[in-house]
Amino acid sequence: MTAMKEKLRRFMAGRYGTDALNQFLSISSIVLLLFSLVTRLGLFTWVAFGLLVWCNYRTFSRNISKRTEENYKFYTLKDRLTGRLGGYQKMWADRKTHRYYRCPQCRQQLRVPKGRGRIQITCPRCGTQFIKKS
Numbered sequence: 001m002t003a004m005k006e007k008l009r010r011f012m013a014g015r016y017g018t019d020a021l022n023q024f025l026s027i028s029s030i031v032l033l034l035f036s037l038v039t040r041l042g043l044f045t046w047v048a049f050g051l052l053v054w055c056n057y058r059t060f061s062r063n064i065s066k067r068t069e070e071n072y073k074f075y076t077l078k079d080r081l082t083g084r085l086g087g088y089q090k091m092w093a094d095r096k097t098h099r100y101y102r103c104p105q106c107r108q109q110l111r112v113p114k115g116r117g118r119i120q121i122t123c124p125r126c127g128t129q130f131i132k133k134s
């Protein structure tokens, strides 16, 4: 048993191992496999297989700096996506009390209370003033 462990340790020495992106890849491939079983679409099986191959390639890769960079990019993408989803969630939650506008100048999103008639809005970022019905 210990010999086996030692072999594995030696094999993994200098290799990248697992990270958040690899966990995401393996989970996605399992989800896709289940999806392919339900829908009986062979395409999902192939995509799942592809993700699994990519995940293994990254785990055993010796190019550690490149893999770390990929993982970092994955985090940035994930943060941006969850940030955007959170924004939409908030918009949906107070859709009855507030309206959302975009500044015509700088595209900054502005939140305005509903039901005040025509109001002048001042963008806090660039100072542009515009009139909207709230």
Ligand SMILES: [Zn+2]
Pocket (backbone or CB within 6 Å): 103, 104, 105, 106, 107, 108, 123, 124, 125, 126, 127, 128
């Ligand atoms: Zn603005």
